[in-house]
Amino acid sequence: MEFITSSRGAPKLCFDSFTYTKKKSSKTTITWECSQRRTLECKGAVITDSPATEIRSSREHNHEKDDSHVGGLKVRKEIQLSVQANRGWPGQIIADKMFSQPVEVRVAAGTTETIKRGIRRKRAGDAPNNPEKLDAIPSPLPESYTHQLVYDNDSGSDRVLVSVRSQTGGLIFRRTQPRFEPATWNVNTATLNDEARTNNVCEAWNNGFRCLVGHVNPSLWTVISCFEKDAAMVEAEILRVQRGQPSKKPARKGTVRYQKTLKTLCQQLSNGQKTVEEFLQAIGGHIRLR
Known part of the structure; x- marks a missing residue:
């Protein structure tokens, strides 16, 4: 018998490969009910003493034991x-914890996007309150927020903070001739057919693997270890697809609205409702600078 904390902070009892949530308590006992009471009716x-140290009585379940579900809850707790x-x-963080787990446990732990959201919520909850004015920024900054800080003049209302997102701390620009003609990479037809206009799928993997490695010049053994971790996550996703539960990254409402706008403009150009000049002016009004 052991306890873990749910994503909402409530205690969960793990016993004999089943999980239970607290139903009611008295001065001497606590009643726990199956966590699958709603989904599987x-x-x-089980009934434990109060505080819970031993099982006094139990009632049978209508489903089989699920070691993978319990293991998934435990590994999510470890990640948190x-x-x-x-x-x-x-x-x-996810790959480091999931790598040594069986594939069934990786699937039961949930999709990568779901766990990432939990990590971001946890960090947001642990972060200091956002200052309402410059003078309210703590001085010095908390140690966990200074790893990318390169300059802090610490001068009150005239304070300047400079941080970088890369080890070099700058950008490198170079001018080269286009390798492919515009007709090769034109995405007008792809936009009209709701097809992918970019290689974002490849870029997403590339960015994820870069974050997994964690630094610019890794050793051969680090790269091999990261490939194994990435393969473990892919194996879990394949099993999830085979079970008919493929993970789907939610699209932002702004992105969906932006895609519809681009498709409408391309349709108006194709139908002759807009000239090329009008089309380019309309497209220019939707360019987003970050």
């Missing part, structure tokens, strides 16, 4: 606990 329950001490990328 299970009436399984490690977030407090590890300021690394969410994908890197």
Whole structure:
């Protein structure tokens, strides 16, 4: 018998490969009911003493034991606990914890995007309150927020903070001739057919693997280890697809609205409702600078 904390902070009892949530308590006993009571209409329950140290009685479940589900809850809890001490990328934290787990446990733990959201919520909850004015920024900054800080003049209302997102701290520009003619990469037809206009799928993997490695010049053994971790996550996703539960990254409402706008403009150009000049002016009004 052991306890873990749910994503909402409530205690969960793990016993004999089943999980239970607290139903009611008295001065001497606590009643726990099966966590699958709603999804599977299970009436399984146990009664412990108060505080819970031993099982006094139990009621049978209408479903089989699920070691993978219990293991998934435990590994998610480990990830949440490690977030407090590890300021690394969410994908890197997840891969480190999931790599040694069986594939069934990886699937039961949930999709990568779901766990990442939990990590971000945890970090947001642990972060200091946002200052309402410059004078309210703490001085010095908390140690966990200074790893990318390169300059802090610490001068009150005239304070200047400079941080970088890369080890070089700058950008490099170069001018080259286009390798492919515009007709090769024109995405007008792809926009009209609701097809992908970019290689974002490849870029997403590339960015995720870069975060998993964690630094610019890794050793051969680090790269091999990261490939193994990435393969473990892919194996879990394949099993999830085979079970008919493919993970789907939610699209932002702004992105969906932006895609519809681009498609409408391309349709108006194709139908002759807009000239090329009008089309380019309309497109220019939707360019987003970050």
